[in-house]
Amino acid sequence: MTDQQTFLATLRNSESPIPPGLLAPGGRPAGKRFDVYRNNVAVSLVEALESGFPVVRKLVGNDFFQAMAGVYWRAHPPKSPVLTLYGDDFAAFLDGFPPAASVPYLADIARLEYALRLSYHAADTVPIDPAHLMELPAEQLMRQIFGFAPAIQMIASRWPIFGIWRANTSADAPATGKEAETVLITRPEFDPNPIVLSAGEAAFVDAMIGGASLGDAAEIGASKADFVLAEILGHLLAQGAITSLEERPKP
Amino acid sequence: MLDRNRTFPALPNQPGVGFKSQHFEGLLKDPGSVGWIEVHAENYMGDGGRPLAQLRTLAERFAVSVHGVGLSIGGEGPLDPDHLARLKHLVGWLNPASFSEHLAWSTHDTHYYNDLLPLPYTVETLTRVCSHIDQVQDVLGRQMLLENPSNYLAFAETEMAEVEFLRDIARRTGCGLLLDVNNVFVSATNQQTDPISYLDAFPLDHVGELHLGGHDTDEDDMGAPLLIDSHGAAVVDPVWALYDHVIKAGGPRPSLIEWDTDVPPWPVLRAEADRAAKILTREAMMV
Numbered sequence: 001m002t003d004q005q006t007f008l009a010t011l012r013n014s015e016s017p018i019p020p021g022l023l024a025p026g027g028r029p030a031g032k033r034f035d036v037y038r039n040n041v042a043v044s045l046v047e048a049l050e051s052g053f054p055v056v057r058k059l060v061g062n063d064f065f066q067a068m069a070g071v072y073w074r075a076h077p078p079k080s081p082v083l084t085l086y087g088d089d090f091a092a093f094l095d096g097f098p099p100a101a102s103v104p105y106l107a108d109i110a111r112l113e114y115a116l117r118l119s120y121h122a123a124d125t126v127p128i129d130p131a132h133l134m135e136l137p138a139e140q141l142m143r144q145i146f147g148f149a150p151a152i153q154m155i156a157s158r159w160p161i162f163g164i165w166r167a168n169t170s171a172d173a174p175a176t177g178k179e180a181e182t183v184l185i186t187r188p189e190f191d192p193n194p195i196v197l198s199a200g201e202a203a204f205v206d207a208m209i210g211g212a213s214l215g216d217a218a219e220i221g222a223s224k225a226d227f228v229l230a231e232i233l234g235h236l237l238a239q240g241a242i243t244s245l246e247e248r249p250k251p
Numbered sequence: 252m253l254d255r256n257r258t259f260p261a262l263p264n265q266p267g268v269g270f271k272s273q274h275f276e277g278l279l280k281d282p283g284s285v286g287w288i289e290v291h292a293e294n295y296m297g298d299g300g301r302p303l304a305q306l307r308t309l310a311e312r313f314a315v316s317v318h319g320v321g322l323s324i325g326g327e328g329p330l331d332p333d334h335l336a337r338l339k340h341l342v343g344w345l346n347p348a349s350f351s352e353h354l355a356w357s358t359h360d361t362h363y364y365n366d367l368l369p370l371p372y373t374v375e376t377l378t379r380v381c382s383h384i385d386q387v388q389d390v391l392g393r394q395m396l397l398e399n400p401s402n403y404l405a406f407a408e409t410e411m412a413e414v415e416f417l418r419d420i421a422r423r424t425g426c427g428l429l430l431d432v433n434n435v436f437v438s439a440t441n442q443q444t445d446p447i448s449y450l451d452a453f454p455l456d457h458v459g460e461l462h463l464g465g466h467d468t469d470e471d472d473m474g475a476p477l478l479i480d481s482h483g484a485a486v487v488d489p490v491w492a493l494y495d496h497v498i499k500a501g502g503p504r505p506s507l508i509e510w511d512t513d514v515p516p517w518p519v520l521r522a523e524a525d526r527a528a529k530i531l532t533r534e535a536m537m538v
Contacts, residue, residue, distance in 0.1 A: 001408050004327045004359050007368065021407040024471060025443040030404040031472040033441070036479055037403070040366040048365070077362040081321020081334055082296045121297030124304070150298065190301035 011038050012074055045073040048083045053090060053113050055168045059103055068100065084121060087114060105159035112161050112183055112194070115153035119185045119192035122151035127240035140247065142215030146208050146236075147244030151187035154197075154205060156180075162196045186239035193239060200227025205236075213248045262287050262314050262348045262460060262505035264531060266524035269318075269482075269509045275305050277517030279312065284528035285521065287314035287348065289507050293321050295345075296337045306345070316349040316460065316507070317342060323358035324383045324397070325370040331358060335390050342391050349460060349505075351396035351429045352387070354380065354417065371406030372416040384424040396459045397421070398429040401466075401480035402438040413438075414452045421457045428454065431462035432494045433486065433509075437478040446493055455501035463494055463527065464509035483512035486523060495530055503531045 002021040010016040011034075022030035046069040050057055057065040072093050078086045091110035100106050127149070133141065155161065162183045163176030182202040185194045197205060204221030212220070214233075221227040236242055265286030270278070278285065288309055295306055295317075309315065322334060342350055355367035370376050387395055399417060411419075421428055430453060439446035465484030469477045486494075486508070498504070508523040 002371075002406060004356060004368075008359050008364065011364070011368075023405045023407055024473070025405075025441075025475065028473065033404040033471050033477060036477070037366055037368060041364050044365045077364060079361060079363065080331070081293045081323075081357065081363045081365070082337070083365060084294060084297055084302075121300050121302070123298035124300065151300075187300070190304065 010034065011041060014038060042070065042073070045078070045086075046070065048078075048086050049073070049090065052087045052117055053110055055113055055165055056090075056094075056106060056110050058168045059106060059109065059164075060100065064099075068094075068097065071097070084117070090114065105157065105161060105164060108155070108157040108159055108161045109164060111157075112155050112165055115155050115183075115185055116192045116194065119151045119153050119187050120190075122149070122187065125149045125151070125240075125243045127237075128242050128245060130237040133237070133242075133245065142213065142218070143248045143250070144214045145211060145246045145248055146214070146242045147246070148209055149187065149241050149243050151185075151192065152209070152241050153185040153192075154182065154202070154209070155185075156182040156202065162194060165194070186236070186241045188239050195235070197232070198224075198226030200224040201232045203227075204229075204232055260348065262316055264503035264505055264535070266527040266531065267314075267316065267505060267507045268520055268524055269507060269511060270306075270309065271510075271514050272302070272305060273514065274517045274520065275309075277521070278309070281517070281521065282313075283521040283525050285313070285524045287316060287505060289316040289318050289509075292317050292319040292338055292341055292350075295341055310345060310347075314348040315345060316351065316505075317345065317347040319350070319352040320367070321357055321363060321365075322352050322387065323356045323363075324352055324387070325354060325356035325368075325376065325380055326358050326383075327356070327379070328359065330383055330386055331361070335387070338387075339390055342393070349396060350391060350393060351398055351460065353398045353400060354420075355400050367400055369400060369402060369404065369406070371409045372413060373408055373410045377411075377416060377419055381420055381423045384420065384426050388424065388426065394425060394427055396427040396429040398431050398462065399434050400438070401431075401434040401441075401478075403441055403477065403479070405442065412452075414449060414454075418454045418457075421454060427459040428457045429460045429462060430455075430458045430497065431464070432497060433462065433464040433466060433490050434480060436487075436490045436493055437466050437480050440476050440478045443475070447496065450493060450497055450500070455497070458501060458504060461494065461497065461504050461506045462509055463490060463506060463523075464511075481512060482509045484510075485519075486526075491526070491530075494527070498530055498534045503534050506531060 002019040018030050018034045049069040091107045094107035158180045160177045160181045162181045166173040167176050182197045183194050184197050185192050200221040203224045204217045207217035207220045218229045263286045266284050267287040270288040270290050353367050357364050435446050463486045464482045467479040467481045471477045506527045
């Protein structure tokens with residue numbers, strides 16, 4: 001009898017002998033026929049990773065990616081049939097994958113690509129009307145706490161990940177910088193839109209997402225480089241990233 | 252929101268296509284003979300965004316079949332309750348005309364292997380599959396269709412023929428059957444059996460949907476033909492001939508063209524649907 005545990009152990013290891021209870025016509029051993037299943041599983045899971053991490057693949061080349069993805073799926077098979085979200089720990093796997101160590105930003109590129117995917121599949125939300133916010137008196141405005149669309153994602157890296165990502169996804173991308181980059185992803189309708197934040201903007205958005213009031217977050221932003229409140233607030237509003245307002249009581 | 256007045260009570264006896272997002276515009280502008288669409292359940296389990304928006308738009312125009320590929324009904328372990336809940340949610344808001352799944356397994360110890368893996372046909376596996384189908388139909392509150400697999404090998408412990416196994420399942424659980432004509436051709440070629448005998452024994456009264464698709468051609472260690480169900484090519488003439496045979500024997504049925512890899516431009520897929528329409532229309536006029 002060939003139970004499913006045995007079937008899978010054979011499937012995962014291409015060197016394993018085929019269980020004798022699996023047959024070709026006439027009672028011959030199944031032989032190469034079993035490889036159809038081995039191949040289907042390996043190809044389909046590697047393809048799921050290829051379509052989810054196209055820039056990672058481009059950076060390391062197809063052959064390297066195929067081999068790396070093969071190691072990954074055997075160690076981290078999907079935990080659910082929803083493959084649109086497969087690869088949640090691919091970046092963490094790359095952090096500890098010595099053969100890829102010569103591309104030190106690879107894991108952060110994987111983080112960015114996974115964040116883009118999460119944003120793409122996130123729930124639809126109705127943004128606030130920017131006019132409503134702008135009508136508030138300044139003191140009241142600064143006491144606002146924002147609720148954010150679930151499609152919003154922020155990825156901070158020691159590497160210029162946005163520049164690297166863009167150079168590998170668009171033909172006319174400018175030269176990649178050398179500085180660390182923090183990327184903010186918003187999704188105005190259906191297409192995730194990544195931009196680079198300055199240090200001040202990143203600190204501001206991070207504080208706002210953490211539940212700080214606009215006034216407190218603006219102070220945190222202003223303590224870092226390159227912060228213009230109207231610019232980042234305008235971007236968040238234009239991108240439909242803010243979905244609710246809550247007023248912090250007066251002290 | 253989906254306009255519930257425009258949902259459809261059953262799949263029409265017309266050609267349908269497996270929906271691919273790149274065909275969204277083509278399908279809406281130039282559906283040809285296509286009367287319904289099928290989507291893979293697992294691709295529509297995100298919280299929102301373009302996939303769900305496209306599906307809502309299509310559901311206002313076409314009857315929809317939700318086809319699961321990951322429930323692992325043939326698995327030795329219990330069904331994944333989280334996945335069953337996701338299916339219930341999807342079927343709940345979409346209210347599709349049909350829900351179908353496979354006679355296969357894909358999950359073991361909470362890990363999912365993304366293929367339709369085979370099971371032996373024994374009294375034990377029959378009991379297990381039936382209890383899983385009972386559970387699915389209870390949770391979803393509707394009848395499901397079960398699809399015959401493509402077989403590449405056989406199990407020494409198998410005790411009954413596949414048709415007999417499927418007929419018993421339908422009788423015990425009240426589920427319907429999804430007859431994949433390409434799978435019949437692939438399995439019969441691989442097992443060196445006669446596809447017409449399989450079809451003539453198949454309980455066509457229980458069939459709520461037919462599938463047509465393409466396959467790859469290979470050979471085994473002994474040079475015997477080995478066909479692989481790829482959904483990556485046009486339907487071949489011998490499969491069209493089997494389809495014709497089924498429609499003659501059982502009458503018109505909702506008939507899906509599946510093309511999931513190397514997906515062609517919309518007009519090529521539409522032409523496949525139109526070919527099915529010719530056979531369906533001819534039979535409808537004979538009745």
